[in-house]
Amino acid sequence: MAQDLNRLKESASQTAGPYVHIGLTPNFCGIEGIFPDDLGASLVSDQTKGERISVVIRVFDGTGSVLKDALVETWQADAEGLYNSPSETRGAADPAFSGWGRFPSDMESGEIRFETIKPGPVPFPGGRMMAPHINLWIVARGINLGLATRLYFGDEEAANAEDPVLARIEHRNRVPTLIASRDGDIYTFDIHLQGEMETVFFDI
Amino acid sequence: MKNQRPETGGFFQRDRAWQPPALTPLYKTSVVRSPQKAPIAFPHTPSEITGPTFGHGILGALDNDLTLNHARSGESAIGPRIIVYGRVLDENARPVPNVLVEFWQANAGGRYRHKKDGYLAPLDPNFGGCGRTITDEDGNYSFRTIMPGAYPWPNGINDWRPAHIHFSVFGHGFVQRLITQMYFEGDPMIWKCPIVGTIPDRRAIEGLIAALDMEATVPMDARAYKFDIVLRGRRSTLFENRMEGN
Ligand SMILES: [Fe+2]
Numbered sequence: 001m002a003q004d005l006n007r008l009k010e011s012a013s014q015t016a017g018p019y020v021h022i023g024l025t026p027n028f029c030g031i032e033g034i035f036p037d038d039l040g041a042s043l044v045s046d047q048t049k050g051e052r053i054s055v056v057i058r059v060f061d062g063t064g065s066v067l068k069d070a071l072v073e074t075w076q077a078d079a080e081g082l083y084n085s086p087s088e089t090r091g092a093a094d095p096a097f098s099g100w101g102r103f104p105s106d107m108e109s110g111e112i113r114f115e116t117i118k119p120g121p122v123p124f125p126g127g128r129m130m131a132p133h134i135n136l137w138i139v140a141r142g143i144n145l146g147l148a149t150r151l152y153f154g155d156e157e158a159a160n161a162e163d164p165v166l167a168r169i170e171h172r173n174r175v176p177t178l179i180a181s182r183d184g185d186i187y188t189f190d191i192h193l194q195g196e197m198e199t200v201f202f203d204i
Numbered sequence: 205m206k207n208q209r210p211e212t213g214g215f216f217q218r219d220r221a222w223q224p225p226a227l228t229p230l231y232k233t234s235v236v237r238s239p240q241k242a243p244i245a246f247p248h249t250p251s252e253i254t255g256p257t258f259g260h261g262i263l264g265a266l267d268n269d270l271t272l273n274h275a276r277s278g279e280s281a282i283g284p285r286i287i288v289y290g291r292v293l294d295e296n297a298r299p300v301p302n303v304l305v306e307f308w309q310a311n312a313g314g315r316y317r318h319k320k321d322g323y324l325a326p327l328d329p330n331f332g333g334c335g336r337t338i339t340d341e342d343g344n345y346s347f348r349t350i351m352p353g354a355y356p357w358p359n360g361i362n363d364w365r366p367a368h369i370h371f372s373v374f375g376h377g378f379v380q381r382l383i384t385q386m387y388f389e390g391d392p393m394i395w396k397c398p399i400v401g402t403i404p405d406r407r408a409i410e411g412l413i414a415a416l417d418m419e420a421t422v423p424m425d426a427r428a429y430k431f432d433i434v435l436r437g438r439r440s441t442l443f444e445n446r447m448e449g450n
Contacts, residue, residue, distance in 0.1 A: 006297060007295050007296060007297065007437065008293060008294075008295050008296075008297050008434045008437075009219065009222055009295065009407075009408065009411065009434060010218065010219065010222065010223070010295060010382070010434050010435065010436050011382060011384050011411055011412065011433050011434045011435070012222065012223060012224065012384060012403045012405075012408040012409065012411060012412055013223055013224060013382060013383060013384055014224075014370075014383065014384045014385040014399060014400075014402075014403075014412070015231075015234075015383075015399060015402075016370070016372075016383045017370060018318075018320055018321075019308065019316045019318045019320070019321065019370075020308075020370070020383075021318065022308040022316060022317060022318055022332075022333050022334050023306050023307060023308025023333075023334050023370055023372060024306060024308075024372060026308075026332070026334050029318055029319070030317075030319070031274070031317055031332050031333070031334060033274070033332075034264075034266075034267070034273050034274055034332050034334060034335075035264070035267070035334075035336070036264075039258070039262070039304075061236040061237050062235075062236035062237070062238075063236050067237075069320075073381070075251070075254075075255065075256065075378045077250070077251070083250055083251075083254035084256070084257075085254035085255055085256065085257065085376075086257060086376070087212055087250075087253050087254045087255070087376055087377060088250060088254050089212050090250070098256060099256065100255075100256035122249060122250050122251055123249065123250070124247075124249050125247050125248075125249065130249065130251070133251070135251050135252075135378060137378070137381055139383055140237065141233050141237075142231070142233030142234045142235075142236070142237035142238075143226070143234070143237055143238075144223075144224035144225070144226060144228060144231070144234060144238075144402045145223050145224060145226065146381060146382070146383060147239065148243075148379065150251075164246070165246050165249075168244055168245075168246050169244060174241075193236070193237050193238065193239055194236060194237070194238065194239060194240055198239055198240065198241050199239075200241075200243075200244060201239050201241075201243045201244070202243055202244055202245070202246070203218065203220070203242075203243035203244060203245040204245065204246065204248065204252050204379050
């Protein structure tokens with residue numbers, strides 16, 4: 001036997017379940033008066049710097065049905081590519097932009113719609129720049145461990161072509177699963193948990 | 205360890221043999237909601253290493269007391285009164301200070317305050333079912349609540365969830381984000397539950413079972429359960445990796 005490394009194991013994940021709204025968006029599901037508002041419900045204010053955009057996300061299961069009980073959290077850099085986090089070492093992010101959002105699927109349509117700003121580019125280790133992206137974390141009933149993916153922007157073709165994360169995707173026909181299509185200032189992003197168009201998820 | 209840079213390293217690789225797999229057929233909903241292709245790995249960038257922060261200023265006085273935070277004045281929720289306390293640690297066994305911990309649960313009869321829950325057990329008008337707190341400098345958190353009830357759920361024809369409290373925890377990096385459930389020491393229902401059974405390793409399940417702590421109990425008031433949560437550990441940057449990026 002060698003010495004003990006004295007490390008702990010990460011707590012096992014369990015599904016967020018069908019009632020995740022009670023804990024994370026209680027006002028959304030009609031529990032009012034405990035918290036003044038749901039955290040992460042809005043990202044931008046008048047003071048936020050950057051190009052305003054709208055994002056529409058839907059999450060589909062393996063039968064092609066839209067999930068009406070999913071919850072998506074978003075984490076993104078500000079317009080200059082800086083994260084509003086103590087672990088950000090490259091500079092101070094826009095104080096009027098937290099960068100974090102939390103959005104439940106609409107219980108009727110399954111749609112998630114939010115306003116944000118287009119993030120700036122962020123470096124990959126070694127200094128090459130990644131294309132602008134929004135980091136997504138998806139939980140729901142039936143998902144045992146939160147799923148990580150990224151939303152890239154369809155009108156950033158040149159940057160996407162140089163992106164070192166997208167470059168890691170061996171099956172090139174899967175790259176478009178990470179690219180939101182632009183129509184006016186609305187980006188639409190469909191996440192497929194399974195099937196022909198299964199979205200690329202990350203082991204990060 | 206003064207030769208470490210603070211809080212800027214990447215995180216340890218997640219142990220996917222320890223965590224539940226995506227496809228767990230005995231938990232039927234996972235069958236069409238589980239990705240079937242391998243997730244793709246890449247070295248951590250600022251997108252993974254950074255994460256949101258929440259100030260203690262967001263907390264209301266009753267956010268960590270589910271017995272009172274939805275109760276009429278002078279009343280409180282029905283059920284066995286308990287205190288849940290513990291620490292948020294990382295895999296290096298270091299405390300994770302100043303992180304948001306959120307929790308939600310059914311009432312003492314096993315009923316959720318949610319329009320999708322149609323269980324026979326009644327709602328308690330004095331119980332909402334959610335709370336939140338932020339860890340202190342040593343990673344400690346605590347809250348008051350009532351013991352949730354077990355409840356049946358549509359999976360098999362006779363599947364029941366053990367009594368449990370749902371937890372959502374932030375770390376300092378977004379990839380530490382974790383949702384899990386806390387179970388109660390001695391509950392025989394734990395080992396019959398298909399959702400618990402998604403976790404392949406018995407030791408990992410035992411890590412989700414809170415221990416009854418009579419020493420932390422408040423006499424004539426509330427029993428205490430201790431529940432520590434472990435988030436992914438951060439790599440210390442004792443030596444820089446100069447290999448990346450050609
Ligand atoms: Fe539950």
